Every structure is written in C-alpha cells, then in structure tokens.
Amino acid sequence: MHPELEISLLGELRILVNGQEMVLPASRKARALLAFLVSTGRPHRRERLCELLWDMPDDPKAALRWSLTKIRKVVDTDGRSRIIADRERVGFDAEGAAVDLRDIHTRLRRAQTSFPAPELEEMALLLDRVPFDGLDGAGDESFDAWLTAEREDARAARVEVLRLLATHPDISAVPAQKWQRLWHEADPERAELHLRASRAATADGTVRKVEGRGRPAADLSASLAATRQASSGRQIARPRISARSRGLRAQRIGFCKARDGTNIAYASVGSGPPLLKAANWLNHLEFDWASPIWGQSFAAIARYRSFIRYDERGCGLSDWEVEDLSFEAFVEDLEAVADKLELERFPLLGISQGCAVSIEYAVRHPERVSGLVLLGGYAAGWRHSASPEEQARRVAVRTLTELGWGTDNPAYRHIFSQTFMPEATAADLEWFDDFQRQTTSPKNAARFQDAFGLIDIRHRLAEVKAPTLVLHSKYDQRIPLELGRAVASGIPDARFVPLESRNHILVDREPAWRVCLGTVAQFLAEKGI
Template sequence: MTGPHLYLLGGFDFAGVGAAAPAFSRKARAMVAYLALQAGQAQSREKLAALLWSLHGETQARMSLRQAVSAVRKAMQRSGGGRFLTEGANIALHLDDFDFDVARFEALATSGSIEDLEQALVVYRGDLLDGHGLKEEPFEDWLRVERERLRMMAVAALDRLVTQYGTANDFASCARAAARLLAMEPLREDIHRALMRSFAAQGRINLALKQYELCRDALERDLALAPEPETRQLYETLRARRTKSASHHSLQIPATGTEGSVPIAAPTHYVKSAGINIAYQMTGDGPVDLLYVQGWVSNLDLAWGSPRYAHVLRRLGTFSRLIRIDKRGTGLSDRNVGPPTLEERMEDVRAVLDAVGSKRTVLFGSSEGGPMCMLFAATYPERTAALVLNGTYARGTWSKDYPWARTAEQVDEDLASVERQWGKPAELLNAAPSLSEDSSEREWFAAYLRNSASPADAIALWRWGTEIDVRDILPAIHVPTLVIQRTGDRWVRPEEGRYLARHIEGARYLELAGRDHLIWGEDCDRLVDEIRRIVTGALPAAPSERLLLSVLAIEIAPAGEKAIGQHAEAIRDQLLLFDGREIRRSGDKVLAVFQRPTRAIQCAVAIRERLKPLAANFRSSIHIGECESHGEEFSGVAIEVTSRSLDHARPGEIIASRTVRDLIVGSGLAFEEQGAMCGPPGALQFFCVAATPVNAGA
C-alpha cells in the first residue's frame, strides 16, 4: 500500500492510500498542479476561471470550475491526506501528509550534499506536467515559467554534482552527471570539457576524443561557432596521449572466497511508476545507454555476488552506461503489488529511463524480459536505439501454430519442481548445465532466487510468463534487432529465436553453441562481444511514421440532433480524460487511437457508462496494431480491422482482439470468446470485455 502522493515532474500522478488514481479531466489536473505550486496560498475562483477557461464565457467558465472543484474535493477526501479548502470566493490546496515531488525536489536540489543532489535528480523525472499542457494561453504562460524555473534548478544541481565529483576524483560519477547535464544543455562547452577529462582519467581516451567531436558538431550546427581554445587544446593533448593498442578481455574469475571475488554492489536508486517503487542501478559510462531486463525474478544487489555474473555486468559497462532494473514485484522493487501486465512493466522501464535522462536506449531483454522489450520497441520506436533479444520467445506455451514452446503439462511440472527445490542449492541442469557441478554457484543462485521473490510470487510470475503472447506486435518493430539463441537451450528452443528473427523486420539471427540459458554461463564473453557490436553501432533513428497503437471504434445508433450532440460531447470528454486521440468520425461511428490498450478499454467502459442515462445504443471494438502516421492523419490495417470488427459486437458490448487480450495478461480483466473475423490480415479472434473499473490515472 502506498501513501498519498502527487507527482507533477514528468507527468501527472495522483493517488491516495491504496486508492486508484482519480479520473481527473486535463483542466482539473491543471488546477491541482497550479494550486499545489502555490504552497497552500488561497486563489480566487475568478483567477482560476480566467487561467483555465479563458476561451469560455464567464458563466460556462464558472460552471466548469465548479465541476473540477467537486472532482478534486472528492479525490482529496478519499486520499487519506491533504486538505482542499473552499472559502467563499477562494480556493486553497494543502498537501499535508502528501508526498509532493516538486516540494521534495526543491528541498533536495538546494542542499549542498552529494546524496541530496543525486536524490533530487531521481525525483526530477522530467518537465513539470510533461504531456499535460492546455490550449489556454494564461495557463501555458504560467506553466512555461514554472517549467523553466524547475528545469534550471535541475541544471544547477547537475552543475554542482559535476564540480563536486570532479573535485573528489570520482570520474565515473562525474561523467554520468555531465552526460545528463549535456542532454539538457548541449551547448555547455565547459561541461563537454569536464566529460572529456572524466573519460580520460578513466583511461578512455577514445571516448574523450569522441566527446570533442560531439561538442564541435553541436556548436557548429546551432551557433555557427568553433570550440574555444581551451577545448581545442584539451583535445590535442588527449590525442597525443592516445594509445593504439586494443584492449583484450578474458574471463578471469577468482576462486570463491579469495579477496575481491565479490565486488561491491552499485548504488541502488528508486523511481516511482504509478505509485510503485522501481529499483534500478547504473554502472559503466559508455556513450550509449543499454537497459538490461532479466527474465523471471532478480535482485540487483545480489547479482554482484556471482563472480561470473559480475564479470558480464562489468564488461557490458565498458562500452555502455548499463541500466538494470528489478521489475515490479521482484527484488528490491516494491513487492506484493499484484500480477503485472506487460504494459505496466513497459511504463516502469520508461519511468526509469526518464529518471536517468536516457532519451534513446538499446534494450537487452533476456528470457521473460524479452517480450516487454519487444513491446517497448514497438510502442516507443523513437526511444529505442536497438533491440537485443537473448533466449527469449514470442509465446509462452505450446499451440498448434507455435509448437516449440512448453506444453501446459510441462509448465505444471516446472512449477512443481520450483516449489520442491525452493530454499535448497539451485538445480542448474536446465538453466545453466555448464555450472551444475559448481557448488558455490548453486548456493549463490539459490540465495539469489530467495531474495528475488517469495516462493508463491516466483511461481505466480513464472506462470504469468507462460501466458504471454506478443506474436502480433512483431511486425511493428522497426529498430535494429539482434536475436541470440543457444543451440542447446533447454528452456527456449532455437525455433523460437528463429521465429522472432523471421517476424521482426531486418532482424539478425545468431545461434551460439551451448546449452546455458543464463547469460553468465558458458562462453559468456562471446555473447557480450555480439552485444557490443550492436550497441556501438547503434545509429540515430529516423523519425518514425509507423507506430504501434491501440485503436478504439465506437458506434452509436442514430438519434435526434440534440442526442447526437450529447453523444459527441460524452465521447470527446472521455477521450480527453484517457489520453485518446480521435482520428476519424463518420456518421454514427468514431475511431480513436491510444498508446496503451488498457486506456482504450477503460475509455470504452467510461463512454458506455456515460451514455447509459441517454439510452444510447452503443457498441465498440478494440484492436492493437501498426498504424501509419501522416501528419494529423492515421491509416493502416489495424484501423480498418477495428472498424470492420464492430459488426461482431452486440449492442452494449465492448469486444477486443486476441492481441489486446494477450498483451494485458495480469490486468484482472475478464474476457469471453466472441468469435473470429476473416479477412486481411487473416482470421482474428475477438473477445467480449467484462465490465472493469474506470481508472484514468493507470
């Protein structure tokens, strides 16, 4: 259970104690944000109406303000903290007992300690109310000023960290702070020099020289200027020092118990994602970000206890900034949070990347971590530099058209074995046969698993992983992709890797000899070498015109002119509330797109409930697939399929394709098979969606 919180940095997230986020409209969110930043000072209703409803008449503005005030008051009453006061013509918001990220950030960012400054930058997930602007000039003027003020505080905090880390000769930390600062202020030549010196102090002269080139290009492109003499002199000095000998990496693992055999764990940081604490670590300071998502369960700290695993992590950090997470419900992240969905885990990853200032990242998904990385790459291609898939799959269990996965009976046997073995030295005959005779590795792995999840949670997550099916989104992945598969992997067969490579555009497939499923098993250096090739070759992405979107089609039976206006208003309000975008309206049919399938379902349910008092004859369908963007217009097979599938929905029903159902496994939604639709791109099953709670903050 999480406490009441209001997070405005990087978006809008409001929730009470164990309560779902309230269904605020955009303007109600804007009002909450504005009042929250007034630190409890009362604001007049007249001022708020003019700020948020400047384009409406006075009567309409006051009515809209009353509705927003009512929604916020109810939410505050349910939150278990804070006070929303309305006294006559004035309104004030007091965030007593709330975790308010802006206030926490301001306090930490003005501290002089390194620890507080680092924590401030974890709290600073992005711009104030990022993605929640309004077409109201008075509010936008205020928001622009506040965003810049907070952004400059983040820049100042990073500036101090660069100075303090440099003074302390902590060059790895200095490089990380400088890189994040340059992402915000790319023309700061003094910070480019600090990053060059940090790289050089670590013996990474080539990276330092590359940084000079980035600095030179940015100055020339944006300011038509050459680097300052001090910068050029530093470059010449470093170039003279550069050695031409290539480094050689070999796997040298000290014997267990020898000094230095267990490295010190990297610092663990946390970021909130929909109220859940997600743990992450960063190591290495390479020029490209690499996010590693492990399968099943993990523990960031205990990973360093295996000399083999630590060796792999260190090597990955020699050519990247390696970012690792414990997924929700596992390891150092919040436990007991219920079954996840791929969509939730994807948003957790996005929250971590926002927290560390990673704009474009190479995703490395292993085993059950692979499907989520595939979904992220298809959903956020502009943030995905490349995709590495190792020992992973598109579907978790056997089917006639996917006959390589484990059968339901085999899954039951696997789970029974996990339950029997839990707490004992780990059985590695399937996960890593090459390590099965290493008693130290078995003891460590058993402790690693015990500290990653409880037995019940581990079994539930294993079963959840077998219910995944991402086959339908593979054609929507358009980033450089490497699929790696061991020929003798006992958990994921080579046919599954080949399937991925066939269905992901331009994917490169590589089979390596060996039987180990774990990345730190046999011949792990060869695996790292292949990852290095794609990471160091990751190129800037061209603007993508193909997007993975959830499409919602709504049909309302013809009605009188007044009713049509009411229907349109209800649909428009809910699309705004659930971040949907109307793309087509024709007679009694409306098409809209969403980035997340659960938002599309929640929006459909909310519209159905809103239309009930109007006795409207409503039905809708939802599908997810690749769409093409042409400025403000969208097209694609997914849109046409969704539109045609409406014929299969009965009045009052919301139907969703099998693709949607498979992607939100773990959401708690119930589906009943509805039938199949034939036609391009082939037969597609649809399911009736049971009623679900409406939650615009999910």
C-alpha cells in the first residue's frame, strides 16, 4: 500500500496522495515554498518566508497567503491540515508522509548494519536526479544558497550510496564494476584509496583498515589522551561527548613543529580539494569534531572537501606550556601545518580571530591562497577598537577567567558561552562550558584574551589578493557586525553577506547555518577553488 502522502524532492517536485499524482500550483514560487517547508521540517517566520521568495515591490504577505491557499489544496488530505500556520510562523506537518530525500538521509544516518543491495540500488537511482529541479532562481540569494547546500547534501548521500554498492559483498562482479566506476567518478580519491587497500590485502592475505573504518571514537579518544598525557605529564579529562559523534567518518590526526619547536596537532577528514581552517577560540581536534556545536558543520564540509583543522598552541592536543602566545605565533602555527601537508594552493577558512590569522597568511603567501572565507571576524582586537567602558569590562572578565576557569562552577565560562551563542539550547551551552574547561588551562584562557585584544591587521586588508567572502551575523553579541563590515570594505572586491542570527557561533538548528554553508559552497564553486 502507498503511504497517504508521498513527496518527491529528487527531480521536479511531485506530490502523490493515495498513489495518485496531484496537480501542483502553476506558480514556481508556491512550489518553492512547499519544497522549502517540507525539506527544512520546521516552522519559519512569515517575514522570513516573504524575504526569501518575494521582492518588495510585490505584496509579499498577500503572495504568501495566496501560495499557502494553493498548497493546502494539494497536501491537505482526508480533512488533515498539513500546513500549520499562525500569525507568526508557517510550517509543514510531515508526520506519516514519505519524503524521498529526507528518508534517504535518515536511513543513511541511522544505519547500523549493511543495506540489502536492492535498497541501495533504489536509492542510487533516486539520487541520480537533480534535487528541487526547476526551482533555481525562485527566490533571493539566500534561497539559492539554501538550494546549493541541499544539493551538496544530496550529492554526498549519492557518493555514500555508491561506495556502499561498490563494496557490497552480495553484488556480483559485473554490476559491481558499474558501481565501482560510478563511485570513482563521484569520489576518485576515496575510491582509489579503497582500491589500493584491496590490492594490498590480496597481495599479502591480510585485511587492512580503509579510511572511515578505523578505530571507534572512544578508542581513539583514549589513545589520544594517553599520548598527550605521556608527552606533557598532565591529565586530560574528556568532556561529555554527544552521541551525534557516532557515524562521523574517522579523522586522521598528526603532529608537526612550529618554528620555535612547539608541537601543533592537525587533523584531516574527507576527500576532494583541500580546505584549511585556521584555529579559533577554542579548539580540540577530537572533541570539537564530535561536538553538538561544531560537529555538523565540519561533517558538512568534509562531504565535498579534504577538511584540515589544527589546534593552535596553548589548547587542544597541541602543546599547552608555551612561552610565546601571540598573534605572530598563531600565524606561524598555520604556516607549519600548511608546510607539513605540502599544500600548494588552497582556500582558507577563518572564524573569529582566525580571520585575522588567515588574512595575514594570505598576504604573506599570496601564491598559495586561492580564496578566503571569513566568518564572524575582525581586523582590530578589543584593545584597539573597543570603547573605554568595553575595555574595562574585558579586563574584568580576563581576571575572572584566570581565577575561576578551572573550577566546577560554570559561571566564569558561561560569560563566554552566552555571548558566543545567545540562542543555543541549554544543553549546547552546558556542553560548550565543559568543553572550554577541558580545552585549555585558566592561565592560557586569560593569555588568549590578551593576545586577541592586541590583534591589528587593518593595514594588511588592502594587500589581500585572493577572492574573499566575508560572512557575519547581523546581531552578533561577541563581534559586532560593523567589525565584519570593516573587514569586507577593506579587502579589494570582497563579498559581504550578513546572516540573520544573534549567534557568533552558528548552530545547525537555525536557518542562518544553512544559508552560510550554501553561500560558502556556492562561492568556492563559482571561483573554481
């Protein structure tokens, strides 16, 4: 039997009620609205939907009401209202409905055992279609960015399905060759890695681990903690790690030395062209990869890039006991990682103070940086740009940090958490509080604040040669919007994108997160970097 309501987002939008295909509204914007509501699976403010899909010269509110009327005629079945709307928000009730793209993502995410081959083949056939086909340009730039992000997610799902088919034990030789060829076309580096491992296993009769099939996260955690404890003589306690870490691909962690001999930990995950992220407040290669704050963002990037991160000196898996904790040293940490991995030309991702580090590196090494993506950044730290009152407040917070950072009372660390993510859930804030305490020492937390306050690369902005995208939350309580705008206006031909958020660190439940990821993917694709 067919489900009462079937929705196809792969290919052109299609709606089936009790197995019968429905006639969709002729308006492309109405179809785009329905696809957006179904795919996002959460209510949205009416004002936001109007901005997303209708130009101001029109009557956006009337257009939204008209579109909802048309959509209801298609999806409301047997007296059940699927469109849930009040004066403030509009959402779609997908309970009991079959939504092809959503259901594929859910099955891949929750899979505990191998899929039957016919089920994988059906998914591969569906994912071969262009998601939301025909809806390009139905809304503004934010809608196009969201569309790009959704298609990237679908592409990553297709690559995973092809991998599962190419390595499936129950598929005979001839169809297996087909799936191996398609997998190689979609993800050549990982497919080649698997092929080399298979050849090696055949040659010496052993079974070797392939990327993504290494030790469980818990074992990796224990091993890394033991390694760091042995090298530094201090205990490392693990913060509470979310269960969302399960299923993420294993990252490869290594160490290199900065110019002054400091050990810098770095990690890479995924396949494809490299994207190097500069360090920011605060990093821990293992814990932030598995975190409810960063985990989904990092996993999304790793679906289409070789994503490289590192812990700057003074925190995470890098050396904590360091003499030099300055902006110059932060840039040298970045240089050490890029040199160690022999990256010839690559885009840089900077977040918060990592933006200034990325800009300085790009000016020093223009031949190596193909593009800059800067999120929530600034060119001058609080010692240079803040008012006397704000500077006094920062000094007081620094003193509180040094005195109370390592205690069980989260109030000291909560000062940071609240300004970083005012709209995060209580659980996420609790995780971030605990994460910060485990990531660095009280002394280093205070020293970091001093170093960030002294940053000043305003004179370097005009020297940037790489294509640059600057994104900044409109209502950022940590780094005000005008500081991000100043970065964009100082870099020649930089593109500036304000985001509808109060969070300095975007969380994956807010629309701005999707817009940010989609805009970044679109920028990298347009620039061919």
